[in-house]
Amino acid sequence: MQSLYTNGFENIYDDMYQTFIDYEKEFQFYSEIILKQQKKDVLEIGCGSGRLASHFINSPIHYSGMDLSNEMVELSRSKNPEGTFYNGNMTGFNLNNRYDSIIITARTTSYLLNNIAIQKAIKNISNHLNDNGVLCFDFIDASRFFPSIKNGKTVIHEATINDKNYSRISYMKPNVIKENFMFQWNAKYYQTINGEQTLLTEDQSEVRAFTKNEWELFLNLNDFKIIEMIDRKSYAFDTYVVVAQKQ
Known part of the structure; x- marks a missing residue:
């Protein structure tokens, strides 16, 4: 990837x-x-x-x-x-x-x-x-953000720029096994061409x-x-x- x-x-x-x-x-x-x-x-x-x-x-x-x-x-x-x-x-x-x-x-x-x-x-x-x-x-x-993702949360961002249609589908969930206030942020990036959605790349990150x-x-x-x-x-x-x- x-x-x-x-x-x-x-x-x-x-x-x-x-x-x-x-x-x-x-x-x-x-x-x-x-x-x-x-x-x-x-x-x-x-x-x-x-x-x-x-x-x-x-x-x-x-x-x-x-x-x-x-x-x-x-x-x-x-x-x-x-x-x-x-x-x-x-x-x-x-x-x-x-x-x-x-x-x-x-x-x-x-x-x-x-x-x-x-x-x-x-x-x-x-x-x-x-x-x-x-x-x-x-x-x-963390004190405000973690309650909103405690059961996992999917967020979709869409963007059109220079006649290109993109979308990012993010899934975020706390990682309670790790120390500190860590959460997993997995994102998939797509481009839509002629009505067809194509996966461009994935970004799987652990962040704090x-x-x-x-x-x-x-x-x-x-x-x-x-x-x-x-x-x-x-x-x-x-x-x-x-x-x-x-x-």
């Missing part, structure tokens, strides 16, 4: 997600936080296909982006040839640079599956922040949700002070956005 982010399937992600997410609103949301904290540059972790990057690049905020998927990085570069993009893992990247602010978007924190990975990510991010630098990220709120108290503790242990925690709806999930300052 092909990965969603390789062999051309990164373009499916790009096609579909631009119908789920209003990237102009995403830019306004994150840029207001950055400017409110009087920061001049930002590193986005989980930049994906570069849709949000294009808004930042055309703003006064100096932008760099990073993603684990090399294919996504190449797609970002092709869309934004004037941008700066890196291929890297948030638990172990080294860019030989420091930033005023770092944002982790699109619930990418969900792929920090254990506490060791969280500790590594926070420490690594801290090493890439200037003094009093700001870290901003969103996370899936969090409680507010968990993140409060992780950040405190790593010398970050929470400035605010914003209750923010996003597509498919209940989320919070954390704004924290390096001490």
Whole structure:
């Protein structure tokens, strides 16, 4: 089975997600936080296909982006040839640079599956922040999301872009055997051509949700002070956005 982010399937992600997410609103949301904290540059972790990057690049905020998927990085570069993009893992990247602010978007924190990975990510991010630098990220709120999927839940997203008709059928259910607030997210991606639905690829992921108290503790242990925690709806999930300052 092909990965969603390789062999051309990164373009499916790009096609579909631009119908789920209003990237102009995403830019306004994150840029207001950055400017409110009087920061001049930002590193986005989980930049994906570069849709949000294009808004930042055309703003006064100096932008760099990073993603684990090399294919996504190449797609970002092709869309934004004037941008700066890196291929890297948030638990172990080294860019030989420091930033005023770092944002982790699109619930990418969900792929920090254990506490060791969280500790590594926070420490690594801290090493890439200037003094009093700001870290901003969103996370899936386990306390609200898990009750809605406790018996399993199927969600269908449909998207039409460039005369192509796509659908994603997701099935989500908590994995109570595993430690932490883990859930299985299995998704099948289809394209409908002349009334016929064709399976394009499948994505079977184990991901993590969090409680507010968990993140409060992780950040405190790593010398970050929470400035605010914003209750923010996003597509498919209940989320919070954390704004924290390096001490």
